[in-house]
Amino acid sequence: MTVTGMKSLTRDHSLTSLLVWSAVLGLALSTPLALLEWRWPSAPDLALLAAMGAMGLLNQALYMRAMSLGDAAAIAPVEYTRLIFALLVGLILFDEAPDGWAMLGAAVVIAATLTITLREARLRKTPAVSPE
Numbered sequence: 806m807t808v809t810g811m812k813s814l815t816r817d818h819s820l821t822s823l824l825v826w827s828a829v830l831g832l833a834l835s836t837p838l839a840l841l842e843w844r845w846p847s848a849p850d851l852a853l854l855a856a857m858g859a860m861g862l863l864n865q866a867l868y869m870r871a872m873s874l875g876d877a878a879a880i881a882p883v884e885y886t887r888l889i890f891a892l893l894v895g896l897i898l899f900d901e902a903p904d905g906w907a908m909l910g911a912a913v914v915i916a917a918t919l920t921i922t923l924r925e926a927r928l929r930k931t932p933a934v935s936p937e
Contacts, residue, residue: 815873823869824862878926885915 814823846854871880888911895901903911 815869820866820869820873824866827865828862876926878922881919881922888915 868884871883892903895903
């Protein structure tokens with residue numbers, strides 16, 4: 806979903822509604838694949854999964870709140886700090902560095918999304934020309 810799409814959703818729907826629908830759709834879409842390889846997590850793994858779920862929910866709630874309050878064009882660049890943190894986690898915890906193709910793909914996605922977001926913000930601020 807684009808940043809401007811999320812902006813319009815936060816304008817038209819409550820935060821609770823968006824969070825519930827996100828959870829329901831996530832569960833519905835991931836369950837069939839999870840069932841193919843299901844195994845019960847151990848107690849420590851269950852605790853980590855619960856912590857991940859709580860942090861993900863908080864992250865999503867704060868992001869949606871920011872979208873409802875702020876300008877989407879200003880918030881969009883902050884979204885891509887996720888890529889930096891994912892890179893750092895991969896390097897530190899897994900000793901894994903992305904290859905050149907992954908970095909090129911990330912750059913293309915970021916450039917395209919920022920271009921679209923900034924263009925849409927510019928179009929919204931441009932006054933409409935009256936026929937008179």
